[in-house]
Amino acid sequence: MMTSKKKLILSVNLFGIVIAGCSAIAAYEANDESGEEEKIPVGILHSLSGTMAMSETSVMDAELMAIEEINEAGGVLGKELVPIIEDGASQPSTFSERASKLLQQDGVDVIFGGWTSASRKAMLPVLEGNNGLLFYPIQYEGMEASPNIFYNGAAPNQQIVPAVDWLLENKGDEFFLLGSDYVFPRLANQIISAQLEENDATLVDEQYTPMGHTDYNTVISRIQESKPSVIFNTLNGDSNVAFFQQLADAGITPDDVTVLSASVAEEEITGIGADAIEGHYASWNYFQSTDTAENEAFAENYQEAYGSDRVTGDPIEAGYFMVHLWAKAVEEAGTTDVDEVRAAADGIQFDAPNGTVTIDGDTQHVHKTVRIGEVQEDGQFEEVWNSGKPVEPDPYLEEFDWASDITEP
Structure with a gap:
C-alpha cells in the first residue's frame, strides 16, 4: 500500500x-x-x-x-x-x-x-x-x-482477429474501417481486410485521419452514405473524443451502426463522455469490471x-x-x-x-485472455464475450492461411 x-x-x-x-x-x-x-x-x-x-x-x-x-x-x-x-x-x-x-x-x-x-x-x-x-x-x-x-x-490474434470474428457473428458483415494515419491502423486494417475477404464480408470504405485530427464531419458523411453495419475504429488519442461526440451529434446511434474500438478504454471514455459512446464496443484483454x-x-x-x-x-x-x-x-x-x-x-x-x-x-x-465489452452509461464495460482462457500470442498470424500475404506498409 x-x-x-x-x-x-x-x-x-x-x-x-x-x-x-x-x-x-x-x-x-x-x-x-x-x-x-x-x-x-x-x-x-x-x-x-x-x-x-x-x-x-x-x-x-x-x-x-x-x-x-x-x-x-x-x-x-x-x-x-x-x-x-x-x-x-x-x-x-x-x-x-x-x-x-x-x-x-x-x-x-x-x-x-x-x-x-x-x-x-x-x-x-x-x-x-x-x-x-x-x-x-x-x-x-x-x-x-x-x-x-x-x-x-x-498481438493481433489476441484482439483484432477475435473481434472481427465476433462482429461477423453478431453485428453484420459490412465494415467501415476508420483509423489514425500511422502504422498500427494501416496494418490492422490490412489484417481486417484479409479476414473479411476470407469470410465473404464487405469492406465498404477505409478512411484515415492525422493524429490529433478533430473534424470528422466528412468521415461521418461517408458513414451516412455507405450505411455500414460495423465501424472498426483504430483512431488513437484525443481524436476519439471528437469522433464519438460528432457521431452522436449527427444522430448516429448504436442502433444504426456498431462501433468497435481497438484503442478506447475506460480512460478514453472519461474524455469522450459516456453518453456519446454508450452501447458501442471495444476489444481488450482487461476491463475495470x-x-x-x-x-x-x-x-x-x-x-x-x-x-x-x-x-x-x-x-x-x-x-x-x-x-x-x-x-x-x-x-x-x-x-x-x-x-x-x-x-x-x-x-x-x-x-x-x-x-x-x-x-x-x-x-x-x-x-492473455481476450475480452469484448459494451460501454455502459456509467462509462464502464459490460463484458459480452471472452476467450475462456489465455490465448497464445501469434504476432505474425502464422496460424491463419488468409494472413500469409500481409506485409508492413
Whole structure:
C-alpha cells in the first residue's frame, strides 16, 4: 500500500504530472551518496504532453504504483527501484531521443513505455543499438519481433482477429474501417481486410485521419452514405473524443451502426463522455469490471493512490503487470543484465488483474485472455464475450492461411 506521502507525490492528471512540492523524479531521488549502490534506475517514457497525453499519463501512474509495491516488498535483488521519467511528447522523434538519453546517460537497462506503434518503432533501433530492453504495454498490429522488446499488449490474434470474428457473428458483415494515419491502423486494417475477404464480408470504405485530427464531419458523411453495419475504429488519442461526440451529434446511434474500438478504454471514455459512446464496443484483454480478486485489489489501490474518480483500463493494467514481470525475470536471472534477463524471462508468470499472464520466450509476448465489452452509461464495460482462457500470442498470424500475404506498409 502506498504511503500518503507517495500518493501525493505521484498524483497525476490527464495533462501531466501534478507538481506536489517537488517533481516525481525528485521525489525518488533521495540519493545520498551512501545509498547509491542500493538503487536500480529504470526508465519511464510516455507522452505527458500532446495528443497522446490523455491516454499515456495514466499508464505511467500504474507503472509508478507497481514500482512502489515492489520497493515496499523489498525491491529487486534487495535494491530500490528508482524511476527516471521522460516525456515523449506524442512525437516519435522525441521518443527516440529520450530513449537514447535514458540508456546512454542515465544508465538504465530497462524502459517501460510507449503507446503508439510509431513511438515503439522510433525507439527500436535505439534499443537494439544500445542493447536496452523496452517493456511495451499496448496492443499493436503484430508483424514484429525484437530481442530488445517485450510486448505486453495484445498481438493481433489476441484482439483484432477475435473481434472481427465476433462482429461477423453478431453485428453484420459490412465494415467501415476508420483509423489514425500511422502504422498500427494501416496494418490492422490490412489484417481486417484479409479476414473479411476470407469470410465473404464487405469492406465498404477505409478512411484515415492525422493524429490529433478533430473534424470528422466528412468521415461521418461517408458513414451516412455507405450505411455500414460495423465501424472498426483504430483512431488513437484525443481524436476519439471528437469522433464519438460528432457521431452522436449527427444522430448516429448504436442502433444504426456498431462501433468497435481497438484503442478506447475506460480512460478514453472519461474524455469522450459516456453518453456519446454508450452501447458501442471495444476489444481488450482487461476491463475495470473484470471479476478477479487481483483486479479488485488493483482498482482499489489505484484509486486510493490517485483519486476515487480515476478509472483503470487495459493499457493501465498492462503497464502495471509488466513492471512486475520484469522484476520477476530479474530475480530469476539474479541480475539486471539485459541478455540474462531475456534468457530468464521465458515462462515467467504473474497473477495480473486480468488473470495469470505468462511470458512466451519465443516471441517475447504474453499469453492473455481476450475480452469484448459494451460501454455502459456509467462509462464502464459490460463484458459480452471472452476467450475462456489465455490465448497464445501469434504476432505474425502464422496460424491463419488468409494472413500469409500481409506485409508492413
